[in-house]
Amino acid sequence: MASRVLLQCVRSLGRPSLRLSAANLAVRATAAPAAARRPLSFAADSRRPRWLGQSSIPSVGVLCRQYGDLPPLTLETIKDRVMYVLKLYDKINPEKLQTSSHFMKDLGLDSLDQVEIIMAMEDEFGFEIPDAEAEKLMSPGEIVQYIADKKDVYE
Amino acid sequence: MTASTRSTVLSLYMRVFRIARTWQAQSGVTGDTETERKYILQEARTLFRQNQQLKDQESVKKCLEECEARIEIGLHYRNPYPRATYLPPMGLATQKGRKLRAQQRLRKQAKPIYLQSQDET
Numbered sequence: 001m002a003s004r005v006l007l008q009c010v011r012s013l014g015r016p017s018l019r020l021s022a023a024n025l026a027v028r029a030t031a032a033p034a035a036a037r038r039p040l041s042f043a044a045d046s047r048r049p050r051w052l053g054q055s056s057i058p059s060v061g062v063l064c065r066q067y068g069d070l071p072p073l074t075l076e077t078i079k080d081r082v083m084y085v086l087k088l089y090d091k092i093n094p095e096k097l098q099t100s101s102h103f104m105k106d107l108g109l110d111s112l113d114q115v116e117i118i119m120a121m122e123d124e125f126g127f128e129i130p131d132a133e134a135e136k137l138m139s140p141g142e143i144v145q146y147i148a149d150k151k152d153v154y155e
Numbered sequence: 156m157t158a159s160t161r162s163t164v165l166s167l168y169m170r171v172f173r174i175a176r177t178w179q180a181q182s183g184v185t186g187d188t189e190t191e192r193k194y195i196l197q198e199a200r201t202l203f204r205q206n207q208q209l210k211d212q213e214s215v216k217k218c219l220e221e222c223e224a225r226i227e228i229g230l231h232y233r234n235p236y237p238r239a240t241y242l243p244p245m246g247l248a249t250q251k252g253r254k255l256r257a258q259q260r261l262r263k264q265a266k267p268i269y270l271q272s273q274d275e276t
Contacts (some may be wrong), residue, residue, distance in 0.1 A: 112203055115165055119172045131166045 099141045171199040181233040226271040
């Protein structure tokens with residue numbers, strides 16, 4: 001009787017992700033006739049709803065570990081974020097902003113504004129840019145290139 | 156302005172911004188931390204803009220010294236506001252008697268370096 005109950009379990013839970021538990025069931029099914037019948041049936045009944053509960057969780061089908069990290073950067077996302085931050089800066093006219101527009105010549109900013117912009121980029125991307133290299137970044141395209149170099153983003 | 160002073164000025168500006176980013180008020184109150192951070196940024200912006208047009212080396216050097224003094228004092232006492240000194244109107248003694256021009260000259264000399272950009276009221 002216990003083996004019939006167990007076989008019904010195996011048929012109703014016929015999914016590939018549960019092959020392991022089905023194998024356990026098969027092992028227990030073979031061991032069932034040897035052991036006492038009644039306590040095993042109780043055990044099988046108590047185990048069945050728990051396995052049913054567990055079977056609904058892995059709906060993805062692939063069990064893999066997920067570590068906490070940001071999504072990977074691409075050149076497109078870097079460019080979008082840089083342009084977004086620049087548009088929020090109040091001294092820049094959003095209509096005139098292009099990827100290749102020079103801060104000093106095209107947009108009419110001065111070196112203090114450029115320092116503020118580099119600070120805003122540091123805040124956005126979360127890593128420090130040293131002074132010597134920060135002085136040389138004079139257009140959004142150069143900033144994107146620099147960040148891509150630092151973060152090892154290849155296309 | 157030479158290239159070296161330019162890079163010194165810009166690195167000081169960046170240093171003030173970096174301090175403002177991670178500033179914690181000594182009182183521990185979050186409102187105070189926010190206020191002081193905004194104050195540091197606002198002071199830096201206004202004073203650097205105000206002195207942007209200076210051309211002679213002496214005054215540029217004086218402003219740089221003022222900036223560094225304020226940074227060091229602010230970091231040491233955890234207080235970004237400059238400590239005001241009080242001097243009564245005819246407070247400084249002169250040799251020849253109480254003349255106004257001598258007073259003004261002595262007052263200018265007696266003003267601490269970190270208060271140079273502040274107006275006397």
